[in-house]
Amino acid sequence: MKILVLNGPNLNMVGIRERGIYGVKTYEEIVQWMKDEAGSRGHEIEVRQSNSEGELIDWIHEAYLKAYDGIIINPGAYTHYSYAIFDALKSIAPMPVVEVHLSNIHARESFRHTSVTAPACIGQLCGFGEWGYVLAMDALEKFVRPSID
Ligand code: DQA
Secondary structure, eight states: EEEEEOOTTTTGGBTBBBBHOOOOOHHHHHHHHHHHHHHTTOOEEHHHOOOOHHHHHHHHHHHHTTOEEEEEOOOOGGGGGHHHHHHHHHHHTOOEEEESSOGGGGGGGGGSSSSGGGGSSSSSEEEEEEHHHHHHHHHHHHSSSSOOO
């Protein structure tokens, strides 16, 4: 499966920022771990991070043009207010998208309880730290290649 992983603003600071919430592993360590896991499952994976909304939107469009099988996205704070990212995800339907958050956004400040992007996804995983990305691969495996039984 060809998977595009997109990470939004400030996720490059994981391992430095709010370690009690996001953990101590660096962004680079998480990316390497995710790539190893994807490789062991036989997936082709591309992992990108941007602090810009427009760049994330361009990459979502690129996933369609380059025929990726699915997207795993952590839109960071854009989750809570970016209708532009919601529209971009809707525009590539029916490509499956899984939304991931390291932290449990529902157990945090009230502004984080709303995701405007999740309704354009097949589902959302949050609160499992970096494991969320791997659980999202499980979800894509199920949805991209549904079993017949
Ligand atoms: C986050 C949660 C968001 O609310 C926050 O703005 C982030 C990270 C997470 O992975 O838990 O930047 O998406």
